[in-house]
Amino acid sequence: MDINLEKFDKSAVAILRHLAAEFPTGKRIDFKSLFTTDPSDDEFDTHRGAITVLRDKKLIVETKSAKFTLSNEGLTMFGIADIKSHLQTKVDAQ
Numbered sequence: 001m002d003i004n005l006e007k008f009d010k011s012a013v014a015i016l017r018h019l020a021a022e023f024p025t026g027k028r029i030d031f032k033s034l035f036t037t038d039p040s041d042d043e044f045d046t047h048r049g050a051i052t053v054l055r056d057k058k059l060i061v062e063t064k065s066a067k068f069t070l071s072n073e074g075l076t077m078f079g080i081a082d083i084k085s086h087l088q089t090k091v092d093a094q
Contacts, residue, residue, distance in 0.1 A: 007042070007043070007046045008046060008049065008050050008053070010046075011031075011034075011043075011046055011047040011049075011050035011051075012050040012053065012054060014034045014035070015029045015034065015050060015051065015054060015060065015068075016054070016059065016060075016070070016074065016077060018033075018034055019060060019068060019069055019070045019074065020070060020074075020075075020077075020078045022069075023069060023070055023075070024069055024070075025069065026063035026064070026065070026067030026068060026069045027067055027068065027069070028066065028067055028068075029051060029060075029067075029068050030047075031043065031044055031047045051068075054074075057073070058071050058073045058074075059071055059073050059074035059077070060074055072084070
């Protein structure tokens, strides 16, 4: 059985890009926050599944008020290998 990741990719990439653009602010990542169309039942379920996988893989973390932000692991996808090391260089420079 082949697994088609096309629908998953659409939601997962939209979520990660949205959170990266707004980092470190916690943002809503429900379907209507990211897409301009009303979701079909399948799109809605896929989007919820993508959130579950991203959380399971520790790429995103939930903040208060049902908002999310990128985790340290999620930041690596955008070229920041380790947020703690990044901050340490900033602290040391001052």
